[in-house]
Amino acid sequence: MSEPLTEKPKNETNLFLTKNKKLRWGFSTGSAATAAALGAAIFLKTGRPPDQVEIALPQDKKLMVKLAEADRVQGAAVKVTVVKDGGDDPDVTNGASISVLLKATNEMGLTILGGPGVGRVTRPGLVLPVGEWAVNPVPRSMLRQNLSPFLNGQGLEAIISIKDGENLALKTLNPRLGIIGGLSVLGTTGLVKPFSHQAYVATIDSALSVARANGSSEVVLSTGGRSEGLARKMRQDLPEAAFVQIADFFRVGLNLAVKHGFETIGLAEFFGKAVKQAANYPYTHAHHNDMNLAQLADWLDGLNPEAHGQIAAAPTALAALEILKNHKSLDLIPMVAKKVLASARGYAGPSPWLWVTVFDFDGTILAHESSRGL
16 A cells, blocks of 8 residues: 655655665555554644654654555544565565554553454563563554654554454464564565565574573574474473574574573584575575585485585485485485584684584484684
8 A cells, every 4th residue: 555665865754765766665564553643643733633654763864655545533533554564675564554543642652552363472582571562662662752842732542453453473483482473563764675575584592582581591493493493302391482493594593592591502504405504504495595416416425426426416405315215325414504503603603512413304313513713
């Protein structure tokens, strides 16, 4: 429902398009809530809702956002809805209807509450205290900044809700983070860079923070649900919070784990991801990096010439693994694990103890290697 975001000079509004002018930037759930709240404040003051509002973003930027719906409810209160436009960034909240119910109160200042579809924090370690609505600090600051002109002599209460937010949250890591009942209202800049996966990186950061707050000095980074499940069976001595899915974010996951001070960092993954990490790809998604199986064949010292040629020409990592099985050469896979550790050490630095476990696609452990830190 929002206007297409187009690139303009820095002193103008309605940013942004990527440099190649093909991928659109979007705006965050925090910006959507802020726009809805500002539209509601104007509606309360003038008696008429605007078609669009210009909100102030962090870093002195501005953004024009269209309003989708505006209604009077509960007497003097109004409710305004904005449809989140995530641009070309894949996110479960793209297209979500984010509403703010706004009413005047006798208490001075702005009171920010959550409604249906917005989660609550139930575990320590996040940026918000336990029991608080999952509206992060930057969106809170944006709401206060944009609504401050309407607070003269009165207070306002803003209740944020997200349509179908409870179901959408099940597609995120919110339940694992202890955010229960709905989505989080997020954003650090107010904008969403196309294909940046900012929301997922923020979730990794939050999950690591929760793990550290729960007393874990060791964390296990997995590339998905199946690899995490296998790692949890292998390391039943660790609490649930110590297992964090990083998907394809190899470098980012390690950087964040180091930032949070983990003394031991494990990597649990299937053979295909291990090959890409061994090749030192910081981001291992198939759309960004091809599988170089000729390089894999060269790594496997002691591989007979026939197997070498077959692996170099193999179409997938699964096919390469079958070739190794056929040639009874699975004992060479620890070489791949050692290269994963070398790549990981480059991202994690000298301090943490690192380990990696490489699984077969049926769950069998193919290799386990570790690297002592300083």
